Amino acid sequence: MMMDRRAYISVVFSILVCLVVCVSAQSTISLVQVSPPTGNSYAPVPVTNTVNQYDIPAGSNLIVACGESETSLRYPTNQFAQFDRFGLGTRVRVSTVSTGDQWTFDSLKYYDTGVIECYNTADSNNASLTSSVYIFVYDPNEPLYVPLNTSGSTGSISVTVKKDEYVPCLPTHSSITFTLSLLGRLVLPNAATLDNTQGFKLLQKPPLLPPVHLQFHLRRHWSHWQCYYTCYYCRLTYLSHHCLISNISLPSPVVFPSDGKHKHLAGEDLQLNCTIYGYTQIRLVDWSYPAQSCDIQPSNSCVGTQDRVTIQGPKILPGGTDVSDILTLTNLQVSDSGSYQCKYQPNTQMVYSDSASVEIRVLPGPFVKVVVTDEESEVEALAGSSVILMAHVEAIPTLTVQWLFNGKSVSGNRFMSNSRSTGTPSDYEVFLTISLLSIEDAGTYTLLAKSSGSISDQQDIQLVVNVPPQIMVSYVYESETVSVMSNPHTTYFQLYKEVELDCTVTEGFPSPQLSWMWQSCDNTKPDCIVDEVAWQTLPTTLSPSTTTFDNSPYFTSSSSSSQSLLINAERSGWYQCLAENGIDSPAMYRIFTVVSALPSSSKGIGFSTQTVQTASQLVVGDDLHMHCHVARFECLASQVAITGSGGVRYTQGQAGVLWAENDNSYILSVTLTGITRNMTGNRYLCGCNSKTSDVMLTVQEFISPFWALQLEPKANMTAGETKTFQCKADGQPLPEVTWYKDDKKILNDSTTVVLGRNSHSLTIYKATLEDSGSYSCVGTARRSPPIYSNFTLTVTGATAKLKDGEIAMIVVLVLVVIVIAVVITICIVRRYCRKKYTVNKLHNISSNHSIPIWS
Known part of the structure; x- marks a missing residue:
C-alpha cells in the first residue's frame, strides 16, 4: 500500500512539472528545399520568435545553400555527439550557383538534430561564422535525444559533468519542453539554466553520487528515482522521462618541493608537499620514494631511510577546502635521486585513487652548466641598434658570471650584464645588453659561469653586426677630381670630353654589391626627369665596347669595393651608383650629367654649347632652340631673361617660353622659328642684370x-x-x-x-x-x-721575317760550327804529319845500318 502511494505521488509530481514548463514554438527562415518521406507532403515549419530554427520530419532530404560571400559549410552535431554523420566526405555539394554553394543532406534521423553553419572561407576551422540554422529532426518514437545514447532508446546513461557544463538533454521538436530534477527535486532555475539547443547548463558543482548501498536501495524502492538526474519532457499529453547518472571527477593531487628546488646537494634536507585542492574527504595519503628500495637492499651507494623520513599525515588546511600532507627527508644522498609520488584515497564508499609525482635530483657537489640553444648561439643585429645576448645557466649552490669578448672581459657603458631566476631555484637566465652597435662589436662573446670552488662552464655566442651600405662618389674631369656631395648632383661636361665616374664603398656588411646604371636625356630639352623604369644596368666590361648606350660607357676598373666608369660626353643623362647588401635600404647616388650645357668659360651663366654651335651654322628655314642656363647663386629666378636684338625680352611665364630648374641652376628656353638670312648678326644675351653671356647668329643658304x-x-x-x-x-x-x-x-x-x-x-x-x-x-x-x-x-698575313734575336742566334751557331770545323781540321793535319815523320825516320835507320848474320 505504501509503495502504491509513493508511485502515485511520483506520477502526480511528473504531471505537475510538465504543466508548469510545457510551451510551444514556431519561426521564419527559408531553406532551399526539404523533401519529406514518400507520401508525406510537408514543408519545413519555422519556429516562432526564434531566428533560424526549423522543425523537419525524420526521413527528409535537405538542401542548404550558403550565401554569395560564404564558401564553406559545416554540420557539427551537438557537442556531446560521438560521431558527425555529415562530416567531411559525407556532405555532397550539389552545384555552385550565383548565390553560393548548395549542399544536400539525405534521410535525416532524429539524432541529426543540430546546427548547420556557413563560413566565409573554405577552411572553416580558421574562418568566421557568418550564418547558421538549427534543425529539429522529429521522430514521434524519439521525442528526446541524448547524443551519448547511440542505441536510440531511453534509459539510464552515465556522463561526467562539472559546473558550467551541459547535461545533454535535447528535444527533437521545438514544441517539446523539459525540465531537470535531482533525485526527484527540481533544480531549475537555482542550479541550472535551459538552452533548447544545448541542454541544461549546471550553475552549481554537482554533489557526489549517493553511496553504493543507497543507490541500490533507491533502485529497489523508488523506480522513478533510479537515476541521479532526470530529464522530464512533454508534448501535448505525452509524458516521459530520461535518466542520467552524473559522475563527479575528483581533483588530482599536486606534489612540489616546499622550497621549490628540484636539485639538491648531498647532505641537504628535502621537504615535499602533497596537496589536494577542493576536496577534504581523504581517507589516507600514501608516499613512495627511492630510499624505500634501499631499506630492503642497503649498500654503500644506496642509503636507506634510517629514521631520515618523517611523514606528517593528511591535514585540512585553513579555509576548510584543501588537504595537505608533508614528507621530510634529511641528510640527502645521491641515491635519493628519482621520482617521489604521493597517492590519496577518498572515503571508504568510493573505489577511487589518484596520484602525482615529482623528480628530485641529488648532486654529490657544486655544479654549473651553461646552455645556449642553436637559435641563441648566432645572433644578427643592425648597426646602431641594441642587442641582447642570452644563455641559460644551472648552478648549485651559487652562481657568478663573466662575459668575454674575443677572449677579453667586456667593459664600457654600452655593455650591461644581468641575470634572473626562471622561477625554479638553481636555474637562471643570463643576459648581456649591448647598445649602439658598430661593426667593431661583431665577434665571439663567451659566458663564463662559476659555482662554488673552481667549478665552471662556458659557451660561445657569435654576434654578427649588419651594416647598411654607404658609398662615396666622385668624378674626374679635365684632370680635376670633384667629390659629389649632394644627391642628386648635377654637373656640366663639354661635348666629346672624357669623364671618369668613381664609386667606392665606405662601409657595409655583408659586402655590398656595386652596380652602375644609366638613362639618357633629350639634349633639346632644358631638364630631364628620372624615369624609374628606364634604368639600364651597365655591363662591367673592362675595355671599350660597342654597346647600345649613347655615351658608350665602359669600366676602367672594377672590384668588390670600387668601380670606375669612363664615359665619352656625347649626350646628357643620368648615372646612378647603387650599393646593395640586403640590409636596410640600398645606398644610392645619382649624377645628372648635362652635356654641352655651358662653355667652360661661362662661369655659371650662358647659352648651352649646343645653342652656341647651332647658332654659328644656321641655314635659312631653321629653328633655333636657345637654352639659357643660370646658376642659382648668380641670380634670382625672376631676374633670368633672354634679351634679343630690337629689345625683345623673354622671361619666365611668357607664352612659348619654357622654364625649368634643378638643384644648381635655372633653365630658360625659347625657340626661334623660321630663321631668315637677314637675321645674320643678331645678338642674344642670356643672364640677369649685368651678368650675361651672348650668342651671335650666322645664317647662310642651305x-x-x-x-x-x-x-x-x-x-x-x-x-x-x-x-x-x-x-x-x-x-x-x-x-x-x-x-x-x-x-x-x-x-x-x-x-x-x-x-x-x-x-x-x-x-x-x-x-x-x-x-x-x-x-x-x-x-x-x-x-x-x-x-x-x-x-x-x-x-x-705579313711575310715571315726573322727577328733580331733570332738572327743573332743563327750567327752564333754558324760561328760555333766554323770553330769546331777548324779545330777538327787542325787535329787531322797534325796527326797525319806526325805519322809521316815516324815512317821516314824508320826508313832512314834501315838504310844506314846493316843487319848482322850469325853462324
Missing part, C-alpha cells in the same frame, strides 16, 4: 652635304701595318661625320683605332686579320638625309 674627299672602294693592309683613311664632308650646315665597321659604330680607342679631328680621319694601328671588313664614313646634317662613303678593307 647647301646639301657632299663629299669633299671620298674613300677608295677597296683597301688592303698587311698585318702589323698602320694606316690612315680620310673622308671629308662639306655643306651648310657642316655635316657631322661618324665611322662604322660592319654597321657598328667605331669608338675612339688610342691603342687600336684613333678618330681624327671632327672624325674626318680613321687611323688603324698595327692591323690584325680581325680588322678586315666593311667600313663606312657617314655624314649627317639637319634637314638632309645622310651621305655615305664606303670601302672594304682586306688585311693579309
Whole structure:
C-alpha cells in the first residue's frame, strides 16, 4: 500500500512539472528545399520568435545553400555527439550557383538534430561564422535525444559533468519542453539554466553520487528515482522521462618541493608537499620514494631511510577546502635521486585513487652548466641598434658570471650584464645588453659561469653586426677630381670630353654589391626627369665596347669595393651608383650629367654649347632652340631673361617660353622659328642684370652635304701595318661625320683605332686579320638625309721575317760550327804529319845500318 502511494505521488509530481514548463514554438527562415518521406507532403515549419530554427520530419532530404560571400559549410552535431554523420566526405555539394554553394543532406534521423553553419572561407576551422540554422529532426518514437545514447532508446546513461557544463538533454521538436530534477527535486532555475539547443547548463558543482548501498536501495524502492538526474519532457499529453547518472571527477593531487628546488646537494634536507585542492574527504595519503628500495637492499651507494623520513599525515588546511600532507627527508644522498609520488584515497564508499609525482635530483657537489640553444648561439643585429645576448645557466649552490669578448672581459657603458631566476631555484637566465652597435662589436662573446670552488662552464655566442651600405662618389674631369656631395648632383661636361665616374664603398656588411646604371636625356630639352623604369644596368666590361648606350660607357676598373666608369660626353643623362647588401635600404647616388650645357668659360651663366654651335651654322628655314642656363647663386629666378636684338625680352611665364630648374641652376628656353638670312648678326644675351653671356647668329643658304674627299672602294693592309683613311664632308650646315665597321659604330680607342679631328680621319694601328671588313664614313646634317662613303678593307698575313734575336742566334751557331770545323781540321793535319815523320825516320835507320848474320 505504501509503495502504491509513493508511485502515485511520483506520477502526480511528473504531471505537475510538465504543466508548469510545457510551451510551444514556431519561426521564419527559408531553406532551399526539404523533401519529406514518400507520401508525406510537408514543408519545413519555422519556429516562432526564434531566428533560424526549423522543425523537419525524420526521413527528409535537405538542401542548404550558403550565401554569395560564404564558401564553406559545416554540420557539427551537438557537442556531446560521438560521431558527425555529415562530416567531411559525407556532405555532397550539389552545384555552385550565383548565390553560393548548395549542399544536400539525405534521410535525416532524429539524432541529426543540430546546427548547420556557413563560413566565409573554405577552411572553416580558421574562418568566421557568418550564418547558421538549427534543425529539429522529429521522430514521434524519439521525442528526446541524448547524443551519448547511440542505441536510440531511453534509459539510464552515465556522463561526467562539472559546473558550467551541459547535461545533454535535447528535444527533437521545438514544441517539446523539459525540465531537470535531482533525485526527484527540481533544480531549475537555482542550479541550472535551459538552452533548447544545448541542454541544461549546471550553475552549481554537482554533489557526489549517493553511496553504493543507497543507490541500490533507491533502485529497489523508488523506480522513478533510479537515476541521479532526470530529464522530464512533454508534448501535448505525452509524458516521459530520461535518466542520467552524473559522475563527479575528483581533483588530482599536486606534489612540489616546499622550497621549490628540484636539485639538491648531498647532505641537504628535502621537504615535499602533497596537496589536494577542493576536496577534504581523504581517507589516507600514501608516499613512495627511492630510499624505500634501499631499506630492503642497503649498500654503500644506496642509503636507506634510517629514521631520515618523517611523514606528517593528511591535514585540512585553513579555509576548510584543501588537504595537505608533508614528507621530510634529511641528510640527502645521491641515491635519493628519482621520482617521489604521493597517492590519496577518498572515503571508504568510493573505489577511487589518484596520484602525482615529482623528480628530485641529488648532486654529490657544486655544479654549473651553461646552455645556449642553436637559435641563441648566432645572433644578427643592425648597426646602431641594441642587442641582447642570452644563455641559460644551472648552478648549485651559487652562481657568478663573466662575459668575454674575443677572449677579453667586456667593459664600457654600452655593455650591461644581468641575470634572473626562471622561477625554479638553481636555474637562471643570463643576459648581456649591448647598445649602439658598430661593426667593431661583431665577434665571439663567451659566458663564463662559476659555482662554488673552481667549478665552471662556458659557451660561445657569435654576434654578427649588419651594416647598411654607404658609398662615396666622385668624378674626374679635365684632370680635376670633384667629390659629389649632394644627391642628386648635377654637373656640366663639354661635348666629346672624357669623364671618369668613381664609386667606392665606405662601409657595409655583408659586402655590398656595386652596380652602375644609366638613362639618357633629350639634349633639346632644358631638364630631364628620372624615369624609374628606364634604368639600364651597365655591363662591367673592362675595355671599350660597342654597346647600345649613347655615351658608350665602359669600366676602367672594377672590384668588390670600387668601380670606375669612363664615359665619352656625347649626350646628357643620368648615372646612378647603387650599393646593395640586403640590409636596410640600398645606398644610392645619382649624377645628372648635362652635356654641352655651358662653355667652360661661362662661369655659371650662358647659352648651352649646343645653342652656341647651332647658332654659328644656321641655314635659312631653321629653328633655333636657345637654352639659357643660370646658376642659382648668380641670380634670382625672376631676374633670368633672354634679351634679343630690337629689345625683345623673354622671361619666365611668357607664352612659348619654357622654364625649368634643378638643384644648381635655372633653365630658360625659347625657340626661334623660321630663321631668315637677314637675321645674320643678331645678338642674344642670356643672364640677369649685368651678368650675361651672348650668342651671335650666322645664317647662310642651305647647301646639301657632299663629299669633299671620298674613300677608295677597296683597301688592303698587311698585318702589323698602320694606316690612315680620310673622308671629308662639306655643306651648310657642316655635316657631322661618324665611322662604322660592319654597321657598328667605331669608338675612339688610342691603342687600336684613333678618330681624327671632327672624325674626318680613321687611323688603324698595327692591323690584325680581325680588322678586315666593311667600313663606312657617314655624314649627317639637319634637314638632309645622310651621305655615305664606303670601302672594304682586306688585311693579309705579313711575310715571315726573322727577328733580331733570332738572327743573332743563327750567327752564333754558324760561328760555333766554323770553330769546331777548324779545330777538327787542325787535329787531322797534325796527326797525319806526325805519322809521316815516324815512317821516314824508320826508313832512314834501315838504310844506314846493316843487319848482322850469325853462324
